[in-house]
Amino acid sequence: MEDWIRALRELIVEELKRSKFPLPADRSICSKWMEGMAEGGRRILYTSCMYQLAPLIDKAVDLLRAMGASSGGARARLAAVGAKAFGRLVLRPDEERLRWAEGVLKNIAAMLKRAGVEFGVLRDEPYSGALLYELGFERDFAEYAKSVYAYFKEKGVEEVITVDPHTYHVLSQIYPKYVDGFDLKVYSYMDFVKPAGARIRGRVVVHDSCLYARYLGKYDVYRRLLDEAGVERAEDPYVTGRAYSGCCGGPIESVRPDVSAEVAKLRVQQLAKLSEVVVTECPICYVNLSKAGRGVVKVYDLAEVLA
Incomplete structure (x- = not known):
């Protein structure tokens, strides 16, 4: 795994130097x-x-999974070699x-x-x-x-x-x-925004960005925006509470995509108990939960909901 992380660093750093973009x-x-x-x-x-x-x-x-990024030992070492080829691709x-x-x-x-x-x-x-x-x-x-x-x-x-x-x-x-x-x-x-209404109907459940909710003081801000737009929210202190809401799994996806997928699946199961419509405020959360929630929940970004 250390070999893979070292290769991942080299890939990101080189791409940023070349294009100010973290991926090819x-x-x-x-x-x-x-x-x-x-x-x-x-x-x-x-x-x-x-x-x-x-x-x-x-x-x-x-591509990370194919290279063996979710494994240890020999596969992770092969993944580190494969990362150099990954850097020459254009996604x-x-x-x-x-x-x-x-x-x-x-x-x-x-x-x-x-x-x-x-x-x-x-x-x-x-x-x-x-x-x-x-x-x-x-x-x-x-x-x-x-x-x-x-x-x-x-x-x-x-x-x-x-x-x-x-x-x-x-x-x-x-x-x-x-x-x-x-x-x-x-x-x-x-x-800054002042919603004039909502683009969707029905009750939603908010999946909180860990950063917004716990560290950046935005937990109540996007809830207020949804309220002002006339969107009904389903809440549970152990699912959507400021201190207890769960992670989407995104932050570890580049290192352990297998673990990331399991975390996302668990989070979808929690949210689905409250509503089949999930609202996120983060593109990483959106991608991870949309992928894990296919056929279970419909995921929207906050900016898709507010009108």
Whole structure:
């Protein structure tokens, strides 16, 4: 397993150096949804390519499993060798999932505009580096974070509106610890939007992002947005409580996809007891729970639900 993790680090670091993207893929998928939007400005809507990466996750994980990333011993050592070939591939997103990602981001942008929020976008925006930090590659993260901050300053950015918990967490809580003089103001889109209604009907259950619920103070924010939109919520303190809600399994997917799948399956079983409609606020949660919940639950992103 150590061989695989070492190879995984090399793959991510090399890709970030080459393209500011953590996976070997066409960078244009990050900006396709931005058509017609203003470029740059002091306040930007920053996706970190997180939603656009979601359509690639299934394919990447399938490759990881084929290489033996979920095993130890000889298979893990073979996986480490295979990772070098993996780095030479260009992953192609599933078009349906890519359209889903673009739809979510367009909905977020539309809600911000309706709320009177002025912002621009950066068509060559880099990935935040959250994965490096979450996998424990601290030195690599520190170096990369400084380069991303320098990029923002060069573009004249002063305020950043994020769309997912991992980016919001790493920019607001972690960058200031590693980047001297960090002075960007960091927000979530949820801080600004005012829903006019809901796009779905019936009772839903909220799957909480661990970061949003436990560390970033957003547990009540997206619940309030759902309430304002007229969405009925099913709650259980041991399933959806702030301290007891479970993980989707996503954070360990690149290291142990087999364990990640089992965690996601268990989480789906818990949520399905409350409702067949699950609302997430994170693209990683969405992908993992959608995959594990096929035929059991229907998963939506928060920005798909709010109108």
